[in-house]
Amino acid sequence: MRETDIVALEGVFEAIPSGLIIATLQGEIIRMNKSALSILHLDPQQSFRHISDFPEPVLALLSVVTDGTKTNIKRAERTILLPDSNEPSVIGYSLQTSPLESGMMMRVLIFSDISRVMKDRLAFDKIREELYQSKKLASIGAMISGVAHELNNPLTGISMSAELTRMTLERLKRQLGQSAEPAIITKLDAALREIQKVDQSAKKGASLVSDLLGYSRPSKLNLQMVPLISLVEEVTQAILTHPEFSQVQILLTLPDPEEFMVKDACLVLVDRVKLEQVFYNLYKNACDATGGKGVIRVSYHLLKRADKTMIRVDVADNGPGIDTTALERVFEPFFSTKGVKGVGLGLSISHRTVEQHGGALTVTSKAGEGAIFHVALPLTQKEDLMNE
Ligand SMILES: Nc1ncnc2c1ncn2[C@@H]1O[C@H](COP(=O)(O)OP(=O)(O)OP(=O)(O)O)[C@@H](O)[C@H]1O
Ligand SMILES: [Mg+2]
Missing domain, CATH: 3.30.450.20 (PAS domain)
Incomplete structure (x- = not known):
């Protein structure tokens, strides 16, 4: 050489x-x-x-x-x-x-x-997992919708038959009039009460079915530009007036204006009512988890992505937290650990609502250390408004 x-x-x-x-x-x-x-x-x-x-x-x-x-x-x-x-x-x-x-x-x-590659790999795994979760929730939604449709017809049938029977019994009672034996009238009244119960139960069933259909078929969003910080403040004030929250403390930390560079407000394009429900659900769960005596901390974080900036609102409580098995299931419809006190739809509906807004609802928690729910939403920046 x-x-x-x-x-x-x-x-x-x-x-x-x-x-x-x-x-x-x-x-x-x-x-x-x-x-x-x-x-x-x-x-x-x-x-x-x-x-x-x-x-x-x-x-x-x-x-x-x-x-x-x-x-x-x-x-x-x-x-x-x-x-x-x-x-x-x-x-x-x-x-x-x-x-x-x-x-x-x-x-x-x-x-x-290769730290950077490893971090990206972890981030990718997380996104894949979230995607899997959304798909799973979507397929459960489709199944619920099918079952709800099937239930609708027999429930309407029961309700109609109950109504017809009630009318027939009423007519019979009227025809018998004053001359009827009191024992027969007593029996007719008892039958009327029973048929009323059948009707009420069928109506309750129908209302649940309509809730389920509403759940599986997301309604359209009524979008408007909303200052997120005020929205959270309003929901917080409203909920604190509720007796259930009388011993709960909600501490709101305002975002650092320098970090945010959004002087007036963090504007988000959202369906106000639906988003308020999301925060309501999170507050309610935190209240339940802390036995109505907890401290809830709300903070804001900016997430700068290549294509957009997101704002993340963290709702953290000092309750018992969520163990790893439950953590995987909290967004599933009908997953509840509250027995008769919970249906298990609050978080799954909130998850879907936030996703409908192009955001993400996630949770981090360790048993014994409280739970933090993260609501991430795309932030509308001043430049976006000027370009419109
Ligand atoms: N902040 C929290 N701390 C601990 N566990 C929680 C918290 N939030 C939710 N969970 C767990 O997640 C489950 C599902 O919550 P979700 O809001 O969907 O249903 P739910 O509160 O049980 O009933 P619903 O909201 O329909 O009345 C709860 O039953 C509870 O076990
Ligand atoms: Mg709930």
Whole structure:
């Protein structure tokens, strides 16, 4: 190999973005490129002649070089806390063992910081999971709608027959008039009361069916531009007047205007009534969870995405929280742990409402540490209004 080729190879060696360390099996460093130093947050002024010259957390990664048990490693990951770093980094690496001309074995370690990729992967998994949840909810909705339709006809039939029977009995009572035996009149009255009960039950059933149909067939949104902060304040004030909330504290933290850069208000394009219901449901659940004596904290956060800015309202309570099994099911229709006191529709309807607005309703909670519901909505910025 010519001198010029060696210089060219040196250039390639230094230019590659991955970290590269060549060492002997005993840990002596033969070569190391600049990327290796920067990826591992190492001081370029310091000389590293042996693996043992590296600081402790980095050593944990480099020990694979002297660890003779594995000759080659195709792809592996190691999480380490790099020098001057607050968060652990994930380092992806491969290790090759090759003989030198002298017969000595050398080890080539190639690595890069894949923390960003890992974070994206986690974010992707989360989105996929949320999508799966929405699809599951949608299919349950379709099933409910089918069953509700089937129930509608027999319930209407029962109601009509009850009404006809009631009319017949009333007529009979009138025809019998004063001359009828009191025992017969008593029996007729009893039958009338029973038929009334049948009618009431059928009507109750029909009303539930209509609720179900409403649930499975989302109504159209009546959209208007609304200042979100005022909306939340209004719902909060309204709910605090309710006796059930007399011992509940709701603490609203206003967003930092500098961070938000939205001077007047955080405007959102929403169906006011439906969105108020979402906050009502969240407050009601927090109240239930804390036995009517809890503290609910509401805060705002800006989420800047590539294509849009979202505003996220967090509703956090100091109740018992939600265990992992229940956490997976809270948005499912009819999932309730409240027995007869809960239908289990509050969160599933709220979830759908927020999604209808192009947002997302999510929850984070650990048993014993309270629950936080996150309502994220697309924020309308001043520029959007001017462009209209
Ligand atoms: N803040 C909270 N803390 C603890 N558990 C909660 C909280 N919010 C909801 N849950 C759990 O999620 C379940 C489902 O909530 P959801 O609002 O859908 O139904 P529900 O409150 O039981 O009945 P409904 O709202 O229809 O009257 C609740 O029964 C409860 O177990
Ligand atoms: Mg509820």
